[in-house]
Amino acid sequence: MAKMGVKMHFRKHHVVVDNGIVQLTLTNPGGYVTGVKYNGIDNILESQNDESNRGYWDLVWSTSESPGTTGTFERIEGTSCEVIVETEDQVELSFLRTWDSTLEGKHVPLKIDKRFVLLRGSSGFYSYAIYEHLEGFPAFNIDETRIAFKLRKDKFHYMAMSDDRQRYMPLPDDRLPDRGKPLAYPEAVLLVNPVEPEFKGEVDDKYQYSCETKDLKVHGWISTDPPIGFWQITPSNEFRTGGPTKQELTSHVGPVNLAMFVSAHYAGNDLVIKFSKGEQWKKVFGPVFMYLNSTSTGEDPFTLWNDAKNQMLEEVAKWPYSFPASNDFQQAHERGVISGRLLVYDRFISDKHTPANGANIGLAPPGDPGSWERENKGYQFWTKTDEQGRFSIQHILEGTYNLYAWVNGFIGDYKNSTTITITPGCDIELDDLVYEPPRDGPTLWEIGIPDRSAAEFYIPDPDPIYTNQFLVNDPNRFRQYGLWERYATLYPGGDLVFTVGESDYTKDWFFAHVTRKKDNNTYEKTTWTIKFKLNSVNNDETYKLRLALASAQVSDLQVRVNDPNMNLPLYSTGIIGGDNAIARHGIHGLSWLFNIDIPGTVLISNGENSIYLTQANGGTPFRGVMYDYIRLEGSALAYSWSHECV
Template identity: 85%
Template sequence: MAKSMGVKMHFRKHHVVIDNGIVQLTLTNPGGYVTGVKYNNIDNLLESQNDESDRGYWDLVWSSPDNPGTTGTFERIEGTSCEVIIETEDQVELSFTRTWDSTLVGKHVPLKIDKRFVILRGSSGFYSYAIYEHLEGFPGFNLDETRIVFKLRKDKFHYMAMSDDRQRYMPLPDDRLPARGKPLAYPEAVLLVNPVEPEFKGQVDDKYQYSCETKDLKVHGWISTDPPVGFWQITPSNEFRTGGPTKQELTSHVGPINLAMFISAHYGGNDLVVKFSEGELWKKVFGPVFMHLNTTSTGEDPLTLWQDAKNQMLEEVGKWPYSFPASKDFQQVNERGVISGRLFVYDRFISDEQAPTNGAYIGLAPPGDPGSWERENKGYQFWSKTNEQGCFSIEHILPGTYNLYAWVQGFIGDYKKPEAITITPGCDIEVGDLVYEPPRDGPTLWDIGIPDRSAAEFYIPDPDPMYTNQFLTDDPNRFRQYGLWEQYATLYPDGDLVYTIGESDYRKDWFFAHVPRKKGDNVYEKTTWTIKFKLNNVNKDETYKLRLALASAQVSDLQVRVNDLNTDSPLFSTGIIGGDNAIARHGIHGLSWLFNIDIPGTLLISNEENTIYLTQANGGTPFRGVMYDYIRFEGSALSCSGSNTCI
């Protein structure tokens, strides 16, 4: 039987072919580009009309260290030497390497890169991983992005799936060309006006509609219905990705294109660009990820290949960390450690007792400030969730020194264990009971939203009918429709949003994004949102607290004024913050921010209406704005003895 066949390899003039009887992989030699994937009697699943360097490849974007942005030089990673690492009937592992030297200044990224491909006996697919290294003497630079790309045959792969609620037949790449598509507010978004298949007419194609938080990004890919074949990218661990579990990444999109993203500035901006100084020593292993191929039995619905891919994903996750990678830089299970414990939350204005967390995210990341894991981009991260008793276990941790971080749904802020944790091979550390005390000065007088690092609970408008994609009309994907930012001016053509505590409902009355108002062609003006509330028994000698938790910010200046909109100087200003671009990219959140603002009692009025004005003062484009996560107004702990006595 074919599945019992051992793995074979042979070299051609400029190529090397690996074959295990199920899948045949062809790579350029010594470049290491994937030029062919043969499976299920299809000679090549990749787009053979493309150049050999433009079918399956590792790539990156890099820039000079003084570059302030998130773009730079695009480079496909082409090896200069090929080495056989393992060649047995059970496994073939090939290494394609390239090392920077001084003759390559300005021509190639200053890294030593070893990219590897592995095929195992009986495996319906192949693995790839890479080791990136910055060595002594290498110049400084910025690494903006790196990933693996596969461009599949557009005559075969028409159905894409990346989650149970986001899968569909897709337009063709031809539909994005000028004769068939109309570019919209940014180049990634195209209105299909004359698509090859009429069913897609009037839809928007935008790769960001298929983004996914990395905690959920484990399998995605494409299905060919004739013959029935699936091509899936499975990522069994997120330890090598940047930005923690809530970082969002691209998956698959029109092409048909399949991506394995490792580093990017998507939904993070410049904070997630990796910046290296001259001679800085750094090494990181990306992957392995698994490219899984599957097919159905005769007569079976090809779309069931998605379920099979999910099952295979669970199998790959169960194998992590893999035992087969031959590089000594990929550490095996016995070289890693474990920590466990319990996490409680204590908010004295909610309960007198510590409560066990349930579903809190808790993880190890390189040392930093509370919450720094969200902007961390050089090291490894390891995350888990607490159960109903608050218990957690984090496994397969690479040796090193970390901080233990956590965030708890329903509570603002970030937990950080004060002492660093050192992981050694084979360690099993019990950290005991940990207690997170979220920021709190006094009782809640009023609040808006849910502290969950997202704006999803707020009002998501219906999209302009011109841009509606039907597969995104229902929750939880309503926020992924194109152009929702423009609906603010439709709902508030003259005056801005006004929210009255005790009367308004944030699910209906609080727009999901605080954006500029469009006033004519390419004119976007600042906007001011108003919160009205009454207070009883204001203590003029005390200080109240306004907590603003933001889910996103894009080149914004958020200003706070109290009871006087016309004062020249705001009580508080963030200054220009943010670059995550989550409004334009349908992200519902980017990077989180928390601002704790003192409100002197002298600014407040007893037994009458008070007003807080929130001004997003930086207009100019439709995408400059913030998304709120949660807003809370706290009374003075000294003057309020209960949760409602001041309101």
């Protein structure tokens, strides 16, 4: 039976597109999605909401003088509608809005072209947008931009965003004052009188469903009556900011489904895009695919999740899509490929170059080593190396890049020494690349695993009054609400002390260095102590402390050696960080690496030494750091002499 062709017709204030499987209704000329008809349901979106609050693109923007991560919320409303493609196989609609000086201060100074695409035989629809900042446009900041869908709360009760995070969800009503108790920040609510008693005593918090963008390919909702699913599939992360480890929101109570493109989540002000006056910039966000599926009566509706994952793999295989009609979206033949092999050389581990197995490697706009993590205007293309350290990065947009990498088990960031220019159709094979991680001498001791995460450290059980049952087991236990408060409970009489050679970092190193709550509801600085012995110390040499952080939130981390009361620390980071990962259950935010010289004269030979780590900025429960990895290196000179003597 032939698939029905795509049909379109205009109403007074709407345009309707239908392929016999999905019918899409949008406002004209605004481009808000007001209706999605599928499988006998007239509208799977929440029709009780205003038409502008069902399916929409939005952003948060601020003036160039704004220092923070918040601003003016604006739904992106088109001022003109144009039919770009109208055939039996495809309809593509453009909803355009531009900017001129009469709109200064009223609307975001961008030209935005929202596109919606429906294909013949497709069980869903696509959306993408072209954002452009033109000469003559004023300076401003983009704090956030995304697509949001509000589904029917009487139908969609089950959410799935990974194999280990899927569940029946509370209702939005449960967050209202008579049913929910606000907690330490507005996103978190303790459910005290929910509609469904099974949720009583749990915390609802949208950040419990965050996901690293490298894993953020499919998420959505299931209705059991009738059994249908609504899924958002993102086949490429090239247009998202902050690289593969940037964390973003997915789906949350509402039922809400989000496609996040730009945000300060788990990063802070570093990921706010800042434009100067007249700066010329253009970027394509998407396409993303809103996929709908269903099962026959009697079938298990939760098989819809497996079907959505399979559809995601199909969409990934189709990337880059061939159907977008905008010339700004580059097709496969306009893109390039780069491949090679990454090796690691650490002479204090091996005298050979070893393959960088499982390394994250990618192209991002030119910058300093590690700048990809804070990059927010261009495109990024990432993959992982195989066991031999080999990699191939496909479908790279034309442009100039640096090649960046980081390798689990080794601190620091790799960056190739020259820029790489990608031209249409190019296939670049690089010579072997060698990463030499920071190293001054042999390891005297180490705590943790250099993997840009605090997940290997001790994650406590949550307070029973806040426990969310579906997060009780690894690998999601760090997502429980209120874990920062467990520190004072576990260390009531004094701060953490870790003894090298005796303590176990998986049990004795709390996952977050937080402030201490006092009886008067104030929060004070805390000092952690690392005790260690050295058989010998060369007073003429300098030792190196490598301090890698997985997160920092308005923190001042100070380092003292063998004297906790010295007025001036040996080293201070100053106030760093704004990723808020402690409050938002992130286990990491942005990474930091500090390389600290310790003179041999301050160390004790054949006795006990202590390094004191003080997070000196108190005031709130969320100020603190998460450690990734700590290492003390000995004298390279002494090491070389000892080996010569052998």
